[in-house]
Amino acid sequence: MSAFRAILVGLFTALMATAWIGERVDGCAAQTSPTQSAKASPRKQGGDDKGVTISESRYTAGLVTGTPQSTEFAIAQEIATTLATGQETGPHGQTALRVLPIVGNGGVRNVIDVLTLAGADMAIAPVVLVARLQDARTLGDIRGKLVYITLLFGEEFHLIARPEIKTLADLAGKRINLGEEGSAGAVLGREVLNSLDVKFDETNLSLEAAFDEMRKGRLSATLLISAKPVTSLARYAQFNAVSFLPIPYSSALRRDYLPSTLRHEDYPSVLGVDESVDTIAIKAALFAYNWPSRNERYDLLESFVQTFFSRFAEFLGDDHHPRWREVNLAEPLPGWQRFRPADRWLQRQALRSAFDRFLEQHPANDRSDRETLFRDFLRWRERNKDK
Structure with a gap:
C-alpha cells in the first residue's frame, strides 16, 4: 500500500470513529424518560406498569415470532442457527450472542410481549398491527418504547378451502377459522x-386443529397469514384436497394492504404449472424494545445488529428461505424510529461506499495533501448525493 493510500485509510478510520463516538454520546443524552432510566436493571414498564426481572443470560436475546408452522418462526430459527456459528465460546461453552426464538401468535401479542415480557427483546410483527396498537393507545404512546431494526418481507393471506368451495361467495354462512384470538389472522x-x-361463522383455532376440522368436513376454510411459501402448508396440501381462494385487492384495502399472488412454484401440490391465485399481503418488520443506551440489554441488541447486518449476505444463499432476498436493510419505515445502532451501521456503510467511489475516481497520485483530499471528498459527496 502506498504511503498516500495509507494516509487515506487512516483518515477515513478516524472520521468514522469520531462520528460513532458523537452519535453514542448523543444517544446517551437523549434517554430522559423515567421509564428508561440509565440503570442496568433490565426491567420493562408496559402499559399496565408491569415490571419484571429478566432471568435469561445477558448474552441471550429473545425474539418473539409466529406459530411453529409459520414462515416467520422458520426465519427466526434461521437467524438463531446462523448467528450461532462462527463465534468463539467461553470456558463453559457459552457464546457472546445467542438468539432465542419465542413462539408467539404472529399478531398483537408479539408486540405486547416485547413491551412487557421478560427476555423478549425483539419481535417479528406486521407493521399494520403495530400501527393499530399505537393508534389505540392501549399501552400508551409506544413510539418511545418500540423501535425497528429492519423491514422484512410481505406476509400473504392464504385462504385455504375445502374443494367444494370455489369462491368467496361460497363461504356465505359457512364456518371459517381465522386463527387464534389476537393473531394477525x-x-x-x-x-x-x-x-x-362475506357473512360467515368465525372460529379461532390453531392451524393444526383447523386442518383436522377441515378433514372431517366441519370447517369450510381457514386463514393463514404468513410469508409464502409456508413449508407446513405445502406438506398439508400434498396429502389433502384443498384450494386457495382469491382475495380481491379492492379499493377499501389499499391503504393498509399490498397485492400479491400465490403461484405454482410456491405451492406445486396445490396450483398447476400455469395456475396462480391473487391475494393480499401485509409488510412485516423486525421490532425491538427501546432499551436505554446504558443498559446491558441495549448493548446486547447492538451486538445483535452488528453481527446480523455484517453477516446478512449469508441469509441470501439457497439453503435459506427465499424471502430473505426481498429484504433491504436500508429501507426506512415511515413514522417509526430505527434502533440507533442499526441506523449508525447503515450510515457507516453508506459513507464507506461513497468514499470507495471517490477513491476510484481520484487515483492516489492525484493528491498529496489530505486536507485538500478531504475537502474534495466532501464536495464530491455533495455533487453525487442524489446518484
Whole structure:
C-alpha cells in the first residue's frame, strides 16, 4: 500500500470513529424518560406498569415470532442457527450472542410481549398491527418504547378451502377459522372479510386443529397469514384436497394492504404449472424494545445488529428461505424510529461506499495533501448525493 493510500485509510478510520463516538454520546443524552432510566436493571414498564426481572443470560436475546408452522418462526430459527456459528465460546461453552426464538401468535401479542415480557427483546410483527396498537393507545404512546431494526418481507393471506368451495361467495354462512384470538389472522382476516361483505361463522383455532376440522368436513376454510411459501402448508396440501381462494385487492384495502399472488412454484401440490391465485399481503418488520443506551440489554441488541447486518449476505444463499432476498436493510419505515445502532451501521456503510467511489475516481497520485483530499471528498459527496 502506498504511503498516500495509507494516509487515506487512516483518515477515513478516524472520521468514522469520531462520528460513532458523537452519535453514542448523543444517544446517551437523549434517554430522559423515567421509564428508561440509565440503570442496568433490565426491567420493562408496559402499559399496565408491569415490571419484571429478566432471568435469561445477558448474552441471550429473545425474539418473539409466529406459530411453529409459520414462515416467520422458520426465519427466526434461521437467524438463531446462523448467528450461532462462527463465534468463539467461553470456558463453559457459552457464546457472546445467542438468539432465542419465542413462539408467539404472529399478531398483537408479539408486540405486547416485547413491551412487557421478560427476555423478549425483539419481535417479528406486521407493521399494520403495530400501527393499530399505537393508534389505540392501549399501552400508551409506544413510539418511545418500540423501535425497528429492519423491514422484512410481505406476509400473504392464504385462504385455504375445502374443494367444494370455489369462491368467496361460497363461504356465505359457512364456518371459517381465522386463527387464534389476537393473531394477525383473527384481527385482519375479520376486517378484510367484513370489508368484502362475506357473512360467515368465525372460529379461532390453531392451524393444526383447523386442518383436522377441515378433514372431517366441519370447517369450510381457514386463514393463514404468513410469508409464502409456508413449508407446513405445502406438506398439508400434498396429502389433502384443498384450494386457495382469491382475495380481491379492492379499493377499501389499499391503504393498509399490498397485492400479491400465490403461484405454482410456491405451492406445486396445490396450483398447476400455469395456475396462480391473487391475494393480499401485509409488510412485516423486525421490532425491538427501546432499551436505554446504558443498559446491558441495549448493548446486547447492538451486538445483535452488528453481527446480523455484517453477516446478512449469508441469509441470501439457497439453503435459506427465499424471502430473505426481498429484504433491504436500508429501507426506512415511515413514522417509526430505527434502533440507533442499526441506523449508525447503515450510515457507516453508506459513507464507506461513497468514499470507495471517490477513491476510484481520484487515483492516489492525484493528491498529496489530505486536507485538500478531504475537502474534495466532501464536495464530491455533495455533487453525487442524489446518484
